[in-house]
Amino acid sequence: MTRGVRGRRVERLERLRASAAQLLRPFDPLTLRRGQRPLLALCALLSSCYRVDKPAGPAAAAAVPAGDGRTLRVFIWSEYMDPDIVGAFEKQSGARVILDTFESNEAMLAKLQGGGATYDLVVPSSYVVQTMVRAGLLQPLNRAQLPNLKNVAPEFLNPPYDPGNRYSVPYQYAATGLAYNKSRYVPRSSWAEIFGPEDRRSFVLLDDPREVIGAALKYLGHSANTADVAELRAARDLLRRTVAKKGFQGFDGGPGTRNKLLARQVDLGQIYVGDLLIATEENPQVQVLLPREGTTISMDTLVVLKRSPNPALAHRFINTLLDAEVGARLSNYTYYATPNAAARPLLDDFLKEIPALNPPPQWLQNGKLDFIDELPGRRAQRLYDRIWTELKSR
Structure with missing residues (x-):
C-alpha cells in the first residue's frame, strides 16, 4: 500500500469517526423520513473526499465548450474514483476531468433523460445498461481504442446485460x-x-x-x-x-x-x-x-453517451482504467472488487485476504x-x- 493511499484512508477514517454521532443521531420525523438525514450527512462527507466540480445548472454546463477535446465530464457514484488516477490522467493527457456524482441509478437516468448537463462517460450499474440503450443514450464502444480490455477476466466479458460488451465494460463490483x-x-x-x-x-x-x-x-x-x-x-x-x-x-x-x-x-x-x-x-x-x-x-460499468462531446477522450480514459496498475490502485482506494484479472496480483494484501470480496x-x-x-x-x-x-x- 502506498503512503498516499494509506493517508487518504486515514483521512476517511477520521471523517467517519467525526461524523458517527451525527450519522446515528435519531431522525427528526417532522422534517425527514427515516434514513434521509444519515444519507444527506454521508453525501456531504463523501463529497469532501475528492475534487468534484458540480455544474450549478445548464448555464454552468454550457461554460465548457462542447467537443474541445480537452475536457472530460464523468458522471459517477460518490467516492468511486481515486483522485490520484484522475490527476495522473490529466497530467498525461493534458485534459481536464470533471467529476459529477449521483446517488442512485434512478437519479442518474432522470438527469440524463431530462436534458441535464452534458457528460461523456457515465458509470451505471449493469442492470441499467439495456435501459439506457433502448432510451438511445449510449453509443457503441470502439474496441480498437480499448486494447486493455484484454485485462478483464473472461467471466466478466460478454455478459447477459450487454452481449459482446458492445456498449459497456466492467468497472467495479x-x-x-x-x-x-x-x-x-x-x-x-x-x-x-x-x-x-x-x-x-x-x-x-x-x-x-x-x-x-x-x-x-x-x-x-x-x-x-x-x-x-x-x-x-x-x-x-x-x-x-x-x-x-x-x-x-x-x-x-x-x-x-x-x-x-x-x-x-x-x-x-x-x-x-x-x-x-x-x-x-x-x-x-x-x-x-x-x-x-x-x-x-452488483456490477458497475463504464459507458460512453451518444451525445458525448469528446468520445475519443472518453475511450482513452476507459482504457487507462483498464490498465493493470490503475485497476489495482482503483480497488485499493474504493475497497470494491475488480473484474480486472491483471490487476488482482497487485491488490493490497488487505483486500486479497477478504473472502467476501x-x-x-x-x-x-x-x-x-x-x-x-x-x-x-x-x-x-x-x-x-x-x-x-x-x-x-x-
Missing part, C-alpha cells in the same frame, strides 16, 4: 453480504440469521428493493431476478414475517449500517461488501460473510451468485414495486 461485529455476535453463514424463524438478533436491511427481495429469493432457493409469481409471493410472505420481527431495526444504506456495527448497536446488517471494508480496517472485529445460499452481485469463481457458474439483471417486462417490475411499497409502509 461488489457482492452483498451479512455484516457483523464479532465482539457482539458471530453468525452462521446463512441468510437464516435474518429470514429464519428465530427473533433473537437485531438486524438492518439495505434500503434497496432488488437487494432485499433478492436476498429473500436466494434464501428460498430461487433466482434473485425471478419473474415467477409464485416465487415472488413466497418472498413477499417471508419478508412480511421478517420486518414484523422485534429485532428488525429498519432499512438503511451501507454507511449507516457500517456505523451501527462499529457502535455495536445491531447484531447483523445486510450490506455491500465494499461499503463495510473501511470499518474492517478500523476495527477488525467488524466482518462480513457471504451466506451459503448465495447472494447478489473474492467470491469463489464457481459461484458464478452454479447460480449462487446472481448479477442483478433488468427485470423482464413491466409486469415483473410492478410485482417487485408492490412488494417493496408494502414493506416500506409497515
Whole structure:
C-alpha cells in the first residue's frame, strides 16, 4: 500500500469517526423520513473526499465548450474514483476531468433523460445498461481504442446485460453480504440469521428493493431476478414475517449500517461488501460473510453517451482504467472488487485476504451468485414495486 493511499484512508477514517454521532443521531420525523438525514450527512462527507466540480445548472454546463477535446465530464457514484488516477490522467493527457456524482441509478437516468448537463462517460450499474440503450443514450464502444480490455477476466466479458460488451465494460463490483461485529455476535453463514424463524438478533436491511427481495429469493432457493409469481409471493410472505420481527431495526444504506456495527448497536446488517471494508480496517472485529445460499452481485460499468462531446477522450480514459496498475490502485482506494484479472496480483494484501470480496469463481457458474439483471417486462417490475411499497409502509 502506498503512503498516499494509506493517508487518504486515514483521512476517511477520521471523517467517519467525526461524523458517527451525527450519522446515528435519531431522525427528526417532522422534517425527514427515516434514513434521509444519515444519507444527506454521508453525501456531504463523501463529497469532501475528492475534487468534484458540480455544474450549478445548464448555464454552468454550457461554460465548457462542447467537443474541445480537452475536457472530460464523468458522471459517477460518490467516492468511486481515486483522485490520484484522475490527476495522473490529466497530467498525461493534458485534459481536464470533471467529476459529477449521483446517488442512485434512478437519479442518474432522470438527469440524463431530462436534458441535464452534458457528460461523456457515465458509470451505471449493469442492470441499467439495456435501459439506457433502448432510451438511445449510449453509443457503441470502439474496441480498437480499448486494447486493455484484454485485462478483464473472461467471466466478466460478454455478459447477459450487454452481449459482446458492445456498449459497456466492467468497472467495479461488489457482492452483498451479512455484516457483523464479532465482539457482539458471530453468525452462521446463512441468510437464516435474518429470514429464519428465530427473533433473537437485531438486524438492518439495505434500503434497496432488488437487494432485499433478492436476498429473500436466494434464501428460498430461487433466482434473485425471478419473474415467477409464485416465487415472488413466497418472498413477499417471508419478508412480511421478517420486518414484523422485534429485532428488525429498519432499512438503511451501507454507511449507516457500517456505523451501527462499529457502535455495536445491531447484531447483523445486510450490506455491500465494499461499503463495510473501511470499518474492517478500523476495527477488525467488524466482518462480513457471504451466506451459503448465495447472494447478489452488483456490477458497475463504464459507458460512453451518444451525445458525448469528446468520445475519443472518453475511450482513452476507459482504457487507462483498464490498465493493470490503475485497476489495482482503483480497488485499493474504493475497497470494491475488480473484474480486472491483471490487476488482482497487485491488490493490497488487505483486500486479497477478504473472502467476501473474492467470491469463489464457481459461484458464478452454479447460480449462487446472481448479477442483478433488468427485470423482464413491466409486469415483473410492478410485482417487485408492490412488494417493496408494502414493506416500506409497515
